[in-house]
Amino acid sequence: MKIAIVEDDINMRKSLEIAMSDFEEFEIKTFKNAKDALKILDDTFNLVITDINMPGMDGIEFVKELNGRFEVIIMTGNATLQRAIESIHLGVKDFLLKPFDIDTLVAAIKREDTIQKVQKTAIKTKKDNNGFLGSSKALENILHITDRASKTDASILLLGQSGVGKEVFANYIHKNSPRAKKPFIAINMAAIPDSLIESELFGFEKGAFTDASEAKAGQFELANGGTLFLDEIGEMPYNVQAKLLRALQEKEVRRLGSSKSVKIDIRVVSATNANLIQKIKEGEFREDLYYRLNTIPINIPPLRERKDEIIQIADACLIQNCEKYGFELKRFSTEAKEELLVYNWPGNIRELISVVERAVILSENNEIQASELYLQNRK
Template sequence: MKRILIIDDEAAICSSLAFALEDKYEVMTTTDPSVGVTWLEHDHYDLCLLDLKIGQIDGIDVLRQIKEVSPKTIVLMITAYGTIATSVRAVREGAYSYLTKPINIEELHSVIEQAFRYQHLNEQVDFLSQELEKKYSYEGIIGKSKAMKAVFHLIGKVREVDSNVLLTGESGTGKELVAKALHFSGKRKKAHFEVVNCAAIPDQLLESELFGYEKGAFTGAISSKKGKFEQANGGTIFLDEIGDMPLALQVKLLRVLQEKVVTRLGSNREIQLNVRVIAATNKNLDEAVRKGEFREDLYFRLNVIKVPLPALRERKEDIPYLIKHFIGQFNEEMGLNVKGLTKQAQRILLDYEYPGNIRELSNIIESSMVLADDEYIEATDLPNQVRKINHASNGENGLYKSFIGLPLKEIEKHFILATLEANKGHRKKTAHMLGISERSLRDKLKQYEHR
């Protein structure tokens, strides 16, 4: 059922309009525009009926606030005959249309139905846009920043060729996702995509994992087994954390890449390969080559095309899109109904530096969604280390310097009241954030009232 919010300073008009609409819609009313804006910020309403003049408050100003906190909500202005020119201005500011008093109920229903048809068309356009974005986002890689557009450009250039690719970047930047994009958007997409994490497999097992073995090749080899290169024949093998591969095995890998053949352990039979190799590392391989920790000839074989992935702190404009993606993903996976973040929580996440990159952001959103008591993630729901770093960085920017010379009680009062305001008057969350009991918070607030 569609939801409608009515904001009018006359309670009688609110009641009569609600009575006329409640058979078809879920209707809420308020005579206080600030309450209405707060409801729109924290809950979903499909349409808002807004009076153009609410006491001494200009409805245009309220309209602007609504469009800021809930841009998809349709707004219909209610106006007297003498203010039609102002109503036209309201339409230019984002209102869908306007109705003149006294309101004709049939006309009201007709305009609302038209508005919802308009909304449905917009939703279809948004859906098609999202589908197009999925098509060109390369298997779920999200980003509109300049840095990510450069990555998408490189993927588009090399996805159809067989040249080896080296993905570089810090841990958690999405190297495996890019490797999958290269495979599944290219000509080998119907063949196997095999993944080997060179850092996660013990050295003594990595060789057999890559190249396979024959029965009896070593103790415990009770049957023959294909290696990852064989399994990937015709497709792609992704060698993650290639910088951690031991030197002795690097020699054997180099031969496989040069000769395009593989020999299982315990066998002399060479198996012809047609495999595209994508490697990834979070290490500086140029430096590793200089130190003798990585073979230069293997490095040149792997580094035919380099795709550097930016750290999340270098593409912060992508964070809101990633947050939206993760919220949708975890809502579906965990059966939750989280709609977003409060402005304070989003500001903290935009300021954070993310040493763990996208993987860390995903973990932060998942844990915060589980802990959230409301439909919106509050700052208090975020992990402690994120909030602490944010507070520390604010201090370095001079926040605390402004309190130099003030009595401690005044500084305490400022932080308590500021925290209470950030939590929208929620005393339990405020006490938790400040590390004090609710009783202590209540006592301090009473002291402030008598100062």
Template sequence: MERELGKVLVIDDNEDILLATKLLLKKYAKLVQIEKDPRKIPFLLNQDKYDVILLDMNFTKDTATGKEGFYWLEEILTRDPQAVVVMITAYGDVEMAVRALKAGATDFVLKPWQNDKLVETLYNAVATKKGSKTAAKDNSSTSAVKKDKVAGAAVNPFEGIIGKSEAMMNLFTIIRKVAITDANVLILGENGTGKEVIARAIHQASQRNSHPFVSVDMGAITETLFESELFGHKKGAFTDAKEDRAGRFEAANKGTLFLDEIGNLPLAMQSKLLTVLQRREVTRVGSNQATPIDIRLVCATNMPLYEMVEENEFRQDLLYRINTVELHLPALRERQEDIPLLAEHYAEVYSKRYNLPQKSFSASAMRKLQQYHWPGNVRELQHAVERAIIMSDEDELQAGDFLFLLQKSESAELDIDDYNLENVEKLVIQKAISKHAGNISKAAKALGLTRASLYRRLEKHGL
């Protein structure tokens, strides 16, 4: 079933952000209403009911403290206590975002955001609120039922995860067992297999699902900002530290902290992270006072951590700290029986999104999808179906609508029109992976690289 954002209201005093957000979200929502002036919120709420509201923390009258954002959050919740409000705040203002959660916001996003993560945050905010409403209707007081609800019966942790293959059924079973504990989890899998989706499922099925899920892309944080972003800082700790700020660890207190792409973390930062995990406390930059933390840690990577340990590129003690339980996400080629389910799901999604007639798959088209090796996994399949839905003029998709897959997987020669070295390297890597059916070890050997080096290049090129 397609996830639905419904009606979305976006309130921000930056017109560029409003227009860009509307352009992005109109593909996912029934209606996107944008508004620059927060004083019009009461009027808008009287005129319509919104499924999710994206609200800026700071407006032109108050550019730093977030007072206007808190004021309008309270106004919205006074008029509709069940409103789903996702707050927008500047990158690094985590402490303010945590205050917003305590004040009734459903979630928060940090500027600048990644488009796919913004959309996923909105989807999860709507799903979480729906689950909360379902739970509120059930007045059962037995401890067994309460425990089951906390473990995810009210909020389906597997919503949006499609698969009936043995590999996926085994994965669901492990998630159910792991989620009810506080054990640290390491999610391993290739790019595009859905590691963050699984991390969120673990959080939703856990007893921490009423507290924040905080995601951090470790590959995007520079070494100079690492401690400030993760552990927080005190006012005056460095040049731009104009106020006290909590880090991501404090923001995730009582909830789940998801460290994505942890394999990209340099050794110096690995040591600092290990110290915090061992002591279960953080010390903000510029402070001598330690703050206890209570988090559930989930990490993910597509890097070969065990080989990196052997090559002294990843600390063994940190690996043992984060991998109490390991989840190995299967590549799409390893669960081919799920390809028809996924393809039909995305065909339905994109047919509705672009207001096109529902399109089905011919036998030859589905055969082609199942024979392709999908080095980009589910994400690549999603984009392939979206492209075919847009480009096809027929109600039934044919094998020819996926001609670009044939070109990528079966072309015998390198067709190089662009001699830019970066693009050539990407093309050669794609060819090697396709030739060896996604086997990273064989592809690395053919390219004259170590597995770790190939994984780094895959990350570099977004493959």
């Protein structure tokens, strides 16, 4: 197992390196900052262990850059614990509170994904949750449409506020489609600099531009046969939109700097929390592309309109987190549950998940009180 350790403190870095070298199954590479790590990290690595507080790019920004490519363990001091908690939605495998001993680290590395395990055993809502921890009438209704649409190659546009689960739906669609065994490639338009989106999507030939020392396939080619998930599609630069439309219509792409087209067979799912109609009016989004992407629109309602799911998701997260942090199982007080139900959840499920994790960590005893949810701006 190849592990990258990113830590600016030289003593900590060296002592981790030495301690870990006792384990034959681990191949360790250390980095003194995130930038250096980003240059070197490739598919041969299985896991990244990173500090948070580092000069230059901090650990959380770094984990965002990694974009889910590796399992991540965060090492955090008390001072940065809050920041670590904020990063929970980034899908971090574990947090280790400094100082920790090597056995704790090794246990964290070896632990199989507890979240998935608990999800499978504790939540009996469906034979396979597909990432959905609760259920409600509203959710069932959209899942019904989604199921029908998944079976086809029709383009699906997922609409909904931030944190409602658009990405969860995109995964679900792929897994329930005839393309399930083929690649699922997600690209977040908001996470890639505008100038790089085109080469990211379509790839490039060696020498296509100054930095192109080697040819590279674009995500379109990598997704061939499978599903391409275009996240935050509203952020796609206007000039690239025309090229995307052409690729979808012609079913072929051409790498930058190449004169040859490659046939591609992909299913497109896109998502946005922006108002695309408004963007079209303002001349920021192409109407023709909108119609091409929007064969089947799926509106995912905000969490406050899916009230039945709130306690189910909260309970499931409670179990996961108690297990994750090695606490006895906690529970919510009646008032806490009421608070969860009346709160308006501007950050939707993402917010609920981190509220529960914070409450599990900060609550004084096994019954989580309403005040320990620290819900703000209650409406």
